[in-house]
Amino acid sequence: MDLPQQDRDFEIVLWGATGYTGRLVAERLAGQPETAALRWALAGRDATRLTQLRAELAATAPHLRELPILVGDAGDERSLEAIVRRTRVVCTTVGPYARHGSGLVAACVRASTHYCDLAGELPWIRRMIDAHHEAARAGGTRIVHCCGFDSIPSDLGVWMLHDAMRQRGTRLQRVDAWFGESSGGFSGGSFASVLELLDEAQRDPSVQPLLEDPYALDPAPRGGPDGPDPVGIAWEPRLGCWTAPFVMAAINTRVVRRSNAVAGHPYGREFRYRERMALPGGRLGLPAAIAVAGGLALTQRAARHAWLRRPFERWLPKPGEGPTPEQRARGFFVTRLLAEGEGGVTLHGRVEDRRDPGYGSTAVMLSESALCLARDPLSTPGGVLTPASALGGALLARLRAAGMTWVVEADGG
Ligand SMILES: NC(=O)c1ccc[n+]([C@@H]2O[C@H](COP(=O)([O-])OP(=O)(O)OC[C@H]3O[C@@H](n4cnc5c(N)ncnc54)[C@H](OP(=O)(O)O)[C@@H]3O)[C@@H](O)[C@H]2O)c1
Structure with missing residues:
Protein backbone atom coordinates (compact mmCIF):
# COMPACT_ATOMS: atom_id res chain seq x y z
CA MET A 1 0.00 0.00 0.00
CA ASP A 2 1.53 3.32 -1.06
CA LEU A 3 1.53 6.20 1.39
CA PRO A 4 -0.16 9.46 0.36
CA GLN A 5 2.46 11.82 -1.03
CA GLN A 6 2.41 14.19 1.95
CA ASP A 7 3.29 11.31 4.33
CA ARG A 8 6.36 10.06 2.49
CA ASP A 9 9.87 10.23 3.94
CA PHE A 10 11.27 12.44 1.18
CA GLU A 11 10.18 15.27 -1.05
CA ILE A 12 12.81 14.44 -3.68
CA VAL A 13 15.02 11.43 -4.38
CA LEU A 14 17.86 12.18 -6.79
CA TRP A 15 18.41 8.94 -8.75
CA GLY A 16 21.83 8.74 -10.47
CA ALA A 17 23.44 11.23 -8.09
CA THR A 18 26.97 9.93 -8.76
CA GLY A 19 26.88 10.46 -12.56
CA TYR A 20 28.34 13.51 -14.29
CA THR A 21 25.07 15.47 -14.44
CA GLY A 22 23.65 13.88 -11.29
CA ARG A 23 26.51 15.37 -9.25
CA LEU A 24 25.80 18.85 -10.63
CA VAL A 25 22.15 18.48 -9.66
CA ALA A 26 23.16 17.27 -6.18
CA GLU A 27 25.49 20.27 -5.77
CA ARG A 28 22.73 22.61 -6.86
CA LEU A 29 20.19 21.12 -4.43
CA ALA A 30 22.79 21.21 -1.65
CA GLY A 31 23.59 24.87 -2.25
CA GLN A 32 20.15 26.49 -2.34
CA PRO A 33 18.70 28.38 0.65
CA GLU A 34 15.26 26.90 -0.22
CA THR A 35 16.63 23.40 0.16
CA ALA A 36 18.10 23.84 3.65
CA ALA A 37 14.89 22.32 4.98
CA LEU A 38 14.28 20.00 2.03
CA ARG A 39 13.70 16.35 2.83
CA TRP A 40 15.74 14.67 0.11
CA ALA A 41 18.00 11.67 -0.49
CA LEU A 42 20.82 10.65 -2.79
CA ALA A 43 20.20 7.43 -4.70
CA GLY A 44 22.23 5.27 -7.05
CA ARG A 45 23.75 1.84 -7.54
CA ASP A 46 27.00 2.23 -5.60
CA ALA A 47 26.81 2.89 -1.83
CA THR A 48 30.52 3.72 -1.56
CA ARG A 49 30.41 6.38 -4.25
CA LEU A 50 27.19 7.83 -2.84
CA THR A 51 28.81 8.08 0.61
CA GLN A 52 31.82 9.79 -0.92
CA LEU A 53 29.55 12.26 -2.74
CA ARG A 54 27.68 13.00 0.49
CA ALA A 55 30.98 13.74 2.25
CA GLU A 56 31.92 16.16 -0.54
CA LEU A 57 28.57 17.94 -0.31
CA ALA A 58 28.83 18.12 3.49
CA ALA A 59 32.23 19.84 3.21
CA THR A 60 30.40 23.02 2.15
CA ALA A 61 26.94 22.20 3.60
CA PRO A 62 27.54 20.51 6.98
CA HIS A 63 23.80 19.94 7.57
CA LEU A 64 24.02 17.26 4.84
CA ARG A 65 26.36 14.99 6.86
CA GLU A 66 23.46 12.60 7.51
CA LEU A 67 21.71 13.03 4.15
CA PRO A 68 19.98 9.68 3.53
CA ILE A 69 21.38 7.34 0.88
CA LEU A 70 19.28 4.82 -1.03
CA VAL A 71 20.79 2.02 -3.10
CA GLY A 72 19.17 0.16 -5.99
CA ASP A 73 19.73 -0.87 -9.57
CA ALA A 74 17.87 0.17 -12.70
CA GLY A 75 17.50 -3.51 -13.61
CA ASP A 76 16.12 -4.55 -10.20
CA GLU A 77 12.40 -3.80 -10.08
CA ARG A 78 12.07 -4.43 -6.35
CA SER A 79 14.80 -1.97 -5.46
CA LEU A 80 13.11 0.67 -7.63
CA GLU A 81 9.73 0.02 -5.98
CA ALA A 82 11.30 0.42 -2.54
CA ILE A 83 12.87 3.74 -3.52
CA VAL A 84 9.95 5.38 -5.33
CA ARG A 85 7.46 4.55 -2.55
CA ARG A 86 9.40 6.66 -0.08
CA THR A 87 9.33 9.92 -2.00
CA ARG A 88 6.98 12.48 -3.47
CA VAL A 89 9.24 13.07 -6.53
CA VAL A 90 11.98 11.10 -8.30
CA CYS A 91 14.46 13.23 -10.22
CA THR A 92 16.59 11.01 -12.46
CA THR A 93 19.80 11.44 -14.43
CA VAL A 94 20.28 7.71 -15.04
CA GLY A 95 20.67 7.45 -18.80
CA PRO A 96 20.61 6.37 -21.55
CA TYR A 97 16.96 6.34 -20.56
CA ALA A 98 16.02 3.85 -23.29
CA ARG A 99 18.43 1.40 -21.60
CA HIS A 100 17.90 2.20 -17.91
CA GLY A 101 14.71 4.24 -17.55
CA SER A 102 11.60 2.17 -18.32
CA GLY A 103 11.38 0.28 -15.01
CA LEU A 104 11.64 3.51 -13.03
CA VAL A 105 8.83 5.23 -14.94
CA ALA A 106 6.60 2.16 -14.48
CA ALA A 107 7.39 2.04 -10.75
CA CYS A 108 6.62 5.76 -10.35
CA VAL A 109 3.25 5.42 -12.12
CA ARG A 110 2.34 2.40 -9.93
CA ALA A 111 3.29 4.25 -6.72
CA SER A 112 1.81 7.66 -7.76
CA THR A 113 5.25 9.26 -7.46
CA HIS A 114 5.91 12.33 -9.62
CA TYR A 115 8.93 12.09 -11.90
CA CYS A 116 11.27 14.33 -13.94
CA ASP A 117 14.24 13.50 -16.19
CA LEU A 118 16.63 14.70 -18.91
CA ALA A 119 15.55 12.28 -21.60
CA GLY A 120 15.79 13.45 -25.19
CA GLU A 121 15.32 9.99 -26.73
CA LEU A 122 12.14 10.45 -28.72
CA PRO A 123 11.22 6.79 -29.45
CA TRP A 124 11.58 5.93 -25.76
CA ILE A 125 9.44 8.90 -24.70
CA ARG A 126 6.81 7.75 -27.23
CA ARG A 127 6.88 4.28 -25.62
CA MET A 128 6.44 5.80 -22.14
CA ILE A 129 3.45 7.83 -23.39
CA ASP A 130 1.84 4.74 -24.93
CA ALA A 131 2.47 2.58 -21.87
CA HIS A 132 1.71 5.00 -19.05
CA HIS A 133 -0.12 8.20 -20.03
CA GLU A 134 -3.60 6.93 -19.19
CA ALA A 135 -2.61 5.33 -15.87
CA ALA A 136 -0.57 8.39 -14.85
CA ARG A 137 -3.52 10.66 -15.68
CA ALA A 138 -5.90 8.45 -13.69
CA GLY A 139 -3.55 8.49 -10.69
CA GLY A 140 -2.79 12.23 -10.90
CA THR A 141 0.93 11.42 -11.36
CA ARG A 142 3.05 13.83 -13.38
CA ILE A 143 5.74 12.11 -15.46
CA VAL A 144 7.77 14.94 -16.98
CA HIS A 145 10.44 14.22 -19.57
CA CYS A 146 12.90 16.66 -21.20
CA CYS A 147 13.58 18.93 -18.20
CA GLY A 148 17.02 20.10 -19.39
CA PHE A 149 18.44 22.25 -22.18
CA ASP A 150 16.33 20.02 -24.33
CA SER A 151 13.60 21.04 -24.16
CA PRO A 357 23.65 24.96 -21.37
CA GLY A 358 23.83 21.16 -21.19
CA TYR A 359 25.19 20.96 -17.63
CA GLY A 360 25.19 24.22 -15.59
CA SER A 361 21.84 25.48 -16.89
CA THR A 362 20.48 21.94 -17.14
CA ALA A 363 21.28 21.25 -13.47
CA VAL A 364 19.31 24.40 -12.59
CA MET A 365 16.38 23.48 -14.85
CA LEU A 366 16.15 19.86 -13.66
CA SER A 367 16.50 20.66 -9.96
CA GLU A 368 13.90 23.46 -10.21
CA SER A 369 11.55 21.09 -12.07
CA ALA A 370 11.88 18.59 -9.22
CA LEU A 371 11.31 21.29 -6.58
CA CYS A 372 8.31 22.58 -8.54
CA LEU A 373 6.79 19.07 -8.64
CA ALA A 374 7.48 18.56 -4.95
CA ARG A 375 6.46 21.93 -3.51
CA ASP A 376 4.37 24.10 -5.83
CA PRO A 377 0.56 24.04 -5.82
CA LEU A 378 0.13 22.81 -9.41
CA SER A 379 -3.34 22.47 -10.89
CA THR A 380 -2.33 20.51 -14.00
CA PRO A 381 -3.61 16.95 -14.40
CA GLY A 382 -1.38 13.88 -14.33
CA GLY A 383 -0.03 12.08 -17.37
CA VAL A 384 3.15 11.63 -19.36
CA LEU A 385 3.71 15.34 -19.85
CA THR A 386 6.11 18.04 -20.98
CA PRO A 387 7.69 20.78 -18.83
CA ALA A 388 5.20 23.41 -20.10
CA SER A 389 2.08 21.24 -19.81
CA ALA A 390 3.00 19.99 -16.32
CA LEU A 391 4.77 22.94 -14.71
CA GLY A 392 4.06 26.06 -16.85
CA GLY A 393 4.15 29.38 -15.00
CA ALA A 394 5.31 27.88 -11.67
CA LEU A 395 8.53 26.64 -13.28
CA LEU A 396 8.99 29.87 -15.22
CA ALA A 397 8.87 31.85 -11.95
CA ARG A 398 11.41 29.50 -10.40
CA LEU A 399 13.84 29.73 -13.33
CA ARG A 400 13.68 33.52 -13.27
CA ALA A 401 14.38 33.46 -9.54
CA ALA A 402 17.31 31.11 -10.24
CA GLY A 403 18.97 33.79 -12.36
CA MET A 404 17.97 32.76 -15.88
N1 LIG B 1 18.62 17.04 -22.07
C1 LIG B 1 19.72 17.60 -21.66
O1 LIG B 1 19.85 18.78 -21.78
C2 LIG B 1 20.75 16.73 -21.00
C3 LIG B 1 21.86 17.29 -20.40
C4 LIG B 1 22.76 16.47 -19.73
C5 LIG B 1 22.54 15.10 -19.68
N2 LIG B 1 21.45 14.57 -20.30
C6 LIG B 1 21.14 13.14 -20.23
O2 LIG B 1 21.29 12.71 -18.91
C7 LIG B 1 21.74 11.36 -18.89
C8 LIG B 1 22.94 11.25 -17.98
O3 LIG B 1 24.07 11.87 -18.59
P1 LIG B 1 25.46 11.89 -17.82
O4 LIG B 1 26.47 12.43 -18.75
O5 LIG B 1 25.30 12.49 -16.48
O6 LIG B 1 25.71 10.30 -17.68
P2 LIG B 1 26.69 9.50 -16.70
O7 LIG B 1 27.73 10.38 -16.13
O8 LIG B 1 27.09 8.29 -17.44
O9 LIG B 1 25.70 9.08 -15.50
C9 LIG B 1 24.79 8.03 -15.62
C10 LIG B 1 24.29 7.62 -14.25
O10 LIG B 1 23.53 6.43 -14.41
C11 LIG B 1 23.93 5.52 -13.41
N3 LIG B 1 23.65 4.14 -13.82
C12 LIG B 1 24.10 3.49 -14.90
N4 LIG B 1 23.62 2.23 -14.91
C13 LIG B 1 22.85 2.11 -13.79
C14 LIG B 1 22.09 1.04 -13.24
N5 LIG B 1 22.01 -0.15 -13.83
N6 LIG B 1 21.39 1.28 -12.10
C15 LIG B 1 21.45 2.48 -11.49
N7 LIG B 1 22.17 3.52 -11.96
C16 LIG B 1 22.86 3.33 -13.10
C17 LIG B 1 25.41 5.78 -13.22
O11 LIG B 1 25.82 5.23 -11.98
P3 LIG B 1 27.37 5.27 -11.49
O12 LIG B 1 27.64 6.68 -11.10
O13 LIG B 1 27.37 4.33 -10.36
O14 LIG B 1 28.19 4.83 -12.68
C18 LIG B 1 25.40 7.30 -13.25
O15 LIG B 1 25.01 7.79 -11.98
C19 LIG B 1 22.00 10.97 -20.34
O16 LIG B 1 20.89 10.25 -20.82
C20 LIG B 1 22.10 12.29 -21.06
O17 LIG B 1 21.72 12.23 -22.40
C21 LIG B 1 20.56 15.35 -20.96
Missing part, protein backbone atom coordinates in the same frame (compact mmCIF):
# COMPACT_ATOMS: atom_id res chain seq x y z
CA ILE A 152 12.87 23.70 -21.51
CA PRO A 153 14.07 26.85 -23.35
CA SER A 154 11.90 25.89 -26.36
CA ASP A 155 8.93 24.53 -24.49
CA LEU A 156 8.66 27.11 -21.72
CA GLY A 157 9.77 29.88 -24.14
CA VAL A 158 6.66 29.19 -26.24
CA TRP A 159 4.50 28.90 -23.12
CA MET A 160 5.82 32.31 -21.96
CA LEU A 161 4.87 33.88 -25.31
CA HIS A 162 1.45 32.19 -25.24
CA ASP A 163 0.87 33.66 -21.79
CA ALA A 164 2.00 37.12 -22.93
CA MET A 165 -0.36 36.94 -25.94
CA ARG A 166 -3.21 35.85 -23.66
CA GLN A 167 -2.57 38.84 -21.39
CA ARG A 168 -2.87 41.07 -24.47
CA GLY A 169 -6.22 39.46 -25.29
CA THR A 170 -5.00 37.56 -28.32
CA ARG A 171 -3.71 34.11 -29.24
CA LEU A 172 -0.54 32.62 -30.69
CA GLN A 173 -0.50 31.59 -34.31
CA ARG A 174 3.14 30.85 -34.88
CA VAL A 175 6.52 30.87 -33.10
CA ASP A 176 9.98 30.70 -34.66
CA ALA A 177 12.95 30.00 -32.36
CA TRP A 178 16.64 30.41 -33.09
CA PHE A 179 19.51 28.80 -31.22
CA GLY A 180 23.20 29.20 -31.88
CA GLU A 181 24.68 31.92 -29.67
CA SER A 182 26.18 29.53 -27.12
CA SER A 183 29.19 27.81 -25.68
CA GLY A 184 28.99 24.43 -23.99
CA GLY A 185 30.31 20.88 -23.85
CA PHE A 186 29.09 17.27 -23.99
CA SER A 187 29.27 14.44 -21.50
CA GLY A 188 29.77 10.71 -21.96
CA GLY A 189 26.17 10.02 -20.92
CA SER A 190 24.83 12.36 -23.61
CA PHE A 191 26.90 10.66 -26.33
CA ALA A 192 25.85 7.24 -24.99
CA SER A 193 22.20 8.29 -25.32
CA VAL A 194 22.67 9.48 -28.92
CA LEU A 195 24.46 6.21 -29.83
CA GLU A 196 21.68 4.20 -28.19
CA LEU A 197 19.13 6.06 -30.33
CA LEU A 198 21.15 5.46 -33.51
CA ASP A 199 21.44 1.74 -32.72
CA GLU A 200 17.70 1.56 -32.10
CA ALA A 201 16.98 3.27 -35.43
CA GLN A 202 19.17 0.69 -37.15
CA ARG A 203 17.54 -2.28 -35.39
CA ASP A 204 13.91 -1.18 -35.63
CA PRO A 205 12.49 0.04 -38.97
CA SER A 206 9.58 1.84 -37.23
CA VAL A 207 11.95 4.31 -35.54
CA GLN A 208 13.06 6.42 -38.55
CA PRO A 209 9.47 7.28 -39.64
CA LEU A 210 8.69 8.22 -36.03
CA LEU A 211 11.74 10.50 -35.88
CA GLU A 212 10.58 12.21 -39.08
CA ASP A 213 7.00 12.75 -37.85
CA PRO A 214 6.66 16.40 -36.69
CA TYR A 215 3.84 15.32 -34.34
CA ALA A 216 5.56 12.14 -33.09
CA LEU A 217 4.73 12.81 -29.43
CA ASP A 218 1.13 13.98 -29.90
CA PRO A 219 -1.89 11.98 -28.81
CA ALA A 220 -3.80 10.23 -31.61
CA PRO A 221 -4.95 11.26 -34.13
CA ARG A 222 -1.57 12.87 -34.80
CA GLY A 223 -1.21 15.75 -37.24
CA GLY A 224 -1.31 19.50 -37.75
CA PRO A 225 -0.16 22.33 -39.98
CA ASP A 226 3.62 21.87 -39.45
CA GLY A 227 5.51 19.90 -42.09
CA PRO A 228 8.87 18.12 -41.83
CA ASP A 229 11.81 19.98 -40.24
CA PRO A 230 13.17 22.39 -42.88
CA VAL A 231 16.53 21.33 -44.31
CA GLY A 232 19.20 23.47 -46.00
CA ILE A 233 20.15 27.07 -45.36
CA ALA A 234 18.00 30.21 -45.56
CA TRP A 235 18.34 33.97 -45.13
CA GLU A 236 16.19 35.11 -42.20
CA PRO A 237 15.15 38.72 -42.92
CA ARG A 238 13.52 39.19 -39.49
CA LEU A 239 16.86 38.58 -37.74
CA GLY A 240 19.14 39.69 -40.57
CA CYS A 241 21.15 36.47 -40.52
CA TRP A 242 21.64 33.09 -42.17
CA THR A 243 20.03 30.01 -40.63
CA ALA A 244 20.70 26.28 -40.82
CA PRO A 245 19.02 23.17 -39.33
CA PHE A 246 19.38 22.86 -35.54
CA VAL A 247 20.15 19.36 -34.32
CA MET A 248 17.97 19.53 -31.19
CA ALA A 249 14.91 20.69 -33.15
CA ALA A 250 14.21 16.98 -33.69
CA ILE A 251 13.13 16.64 -30.05
CA ASN A 252 12.32 20.25 -29.04
CA THR A 253 9.69 20.86 -31.75
CA ARG A 254 7.90 17.60 -30.86
CA VAL A 255 7.86 18.54 -27.18
CA VAL A 256 6.40 22.00 -27.92
CA ARG A 257 3.68 20.43 -30.09
CA ARG A 258 2.86 17.85 -27.41
CA SER A 259 2.56 20.66 -24.84
CA ASN A 260 -0.13 22.20 -27.02
CA ALA A 261 -1.94 18.94 -27.77
CA VAL A 262 -1.90 17.39 -24.31
CA ALA A 263 -3.23 20.60 -22.71
CA GLY A 264 -6.19 20.74 -25.13
CA HIS A 265 -4.59 23.10 -27.74
CA PRO A 266 -4.31 26.35 -25.74
CA TYR A 267 -2.09 27.70 -28.57
CA GLY A 268 -4.77 26.74 -31.11
CA ARG A 269 -5.08 23.79 -33.50
CA GLU A 270 -3.44 25.80 -36.29
CA PHE A 271 -0.39 26.74 -34.16
CA ARG A 272 2.92 26.38 -35.99
CA TYR A 273 6.41 26.06 -34.47
CA ARG A 274 9.81 26.00 -36.09
CA GLU A 275 13.34 25.94 -34.67
CA ARG A 276 16.58 26.78 -36.53
CA MET A 277 20.19 27.59 -35.83
CA ALA A 278 21.07 31.27 -36.35
CA LEU A 279 24.49 32.18 -37.77
CA PRO A 280 26.11 35.60 -38.17
CA GLY A 281 24.70 37.95 -40.79
CA GLY A 282 28.03 39.31 -42.10
CA ARG A 283 30.36 37.91 -44.78
CA LEU A 284 31.12 34.81 -42.70
CA GLY A 285 27.44 33.94 -42.21
CA LEU A 286 26.83 32.23 -45.55
CA PRO A 287 29.87 29.89 -45.46
CA ALA A 288 29.16 29.14 -41.78
CA ALA A 289 25.54 28.20 -42.57
CA ILE A 290 26.66 25.98 -45.48
CA ALA A 291 29.22 24.30 -43.21
CA VAL A 292 26.66 23.68 -40.42
CA ALA A 293 23.93 22.38 -42.75
CA GLY A 294 26.37 20.23 -44.76
CA GLY A 295 28.18 18.95 -41.67
CA LEU A 296 24.92 17.99 -39.97
CA ALA A 297 23.53 16.21 -43.02
CA LEU A 298 26.79 14.28 -43.50
CA THR A 299 27.07 13.37 -39.80
CA GLN A 300 23.46 12.19 -39.67
CA ARG A 301 23.95 10.00 -42.75
CA ALA A 302 27.28 8.59 -41.58
CA ALA A 303 26.04 8.01 -38.02
CA ARG A 304 23.31 5.67 -39.32
CA HIS A 305 26.05 3.19 -40.26
CA ALA A 306 27.67 1.63 -37.21
CA TRP A 307 30.77 0.59 -39.20
CA LEU A 308 31.38 4.24 -40.14
CA ARG A 309 30.93 5.69 -36.66
CA ARG A 310 32.57 2.97 -34.51
CA PRO A 311 36.17 4.15 -35.23
CA PHE A 312 35.29 7.63 -33.87
CA GLU A 313 33.53 6.41 -30.73
CA ARG A 314 36.76 5.73 -28.86
CA TRP A 315 37.51 9.49 -28.81
CA LEU A 316 34.17 10.42 -27.26
CA PRO A 317 33.95 11.09 -23.48
CA LYS A 318 33.04 7.97 -21.49
CA PRO A 319 30.09 7.66 -19.05
CA GLY A 320 30.90 9.77 -15.97
CA GLU A 321 33.07 12.19 -17.99
CA GLY A 322 32.15 15.67 -19.24
CA PRO A 323 33.33 19.27 -19.56
CA THR A 324 35.79 20.49 -16.91
CA PRO A 325 34.67 23.14 -14.38
CA GLU A 326 36.75 25.69 -16.36
CA GLN A 327 34.99 24.75 -19.61
CA ARG A 328 31.61 24.93 -17.88
CA ALA A 329 32.47 28.36 -16.47
CA ARG A 330 32.83 29.71 -20.03
CA GLY A 331 29.39 28.36 -20.99
CA PHE A 332 26.33 30.41 -21.96
CA PHE A 333 23.39 30.35 -24.35
CA VAL A 334 20.87 32.74 -25.89
CA THR A 335 17.64 31.51 -27.51
CA ARG A 336 15.58 34.03 -29.50
CA LEU A 337 11.90 33.51 -30.22
CA LEU A 338 9.52 35.46 -32.42
CA ALA A 339 5.79 35.03 -31.90
CA GLU A 340 3.03 36.06 -34.26
CA GLY A 341 -0.47 36.29 -32.82
CA GLU A 342 -3.96 36.95 -34.08
CA GLY A 343 -4.59 40.58 -35.08
CA GLY A 344 -0.99 41.07 -36.26
CA VAL A 345 0.51 41.18 -32.74
CA THR A 346 4.23 40.37 -32.74
CA LEU A 347 6.25 39.58 -29.61
CA HIS A 348 9.93 38.83 -29.15
CA GLY A 349 11.10 36.37 -26.52
CA ARG A 350 14.61 35.79 -25.20
CA VAL A 351 15.83 32.96 -23.00
CA GLU A 352 19.38 33.35 -21.78
CA ASP A 353 21.74 31.95 -19.17
CA ARG A 354 25.38 32.49 -18.28
CA ARG A 355 26.07 28.81 -17.56
CA ASP A 356 27.00 25.80 -19.72
CA THR A 405 16.67 35.45 -18.25
CA TRP A 406 13.16 34.89 -19.67
CA VAL A 407 11.86 38.11 -21.27
CA VAL A 408 9.09 39.14 -23.65
CA GLU A 409 9.23 42.39 -25.60
CA ALA A 410 6.68 43.91 -27.94
CA ASP A 411 7.76 44.65 -31.52
CA GLY A 412 10.14 47.63 -31.55
CA GLY A 413 10.64 47.86 -27.79
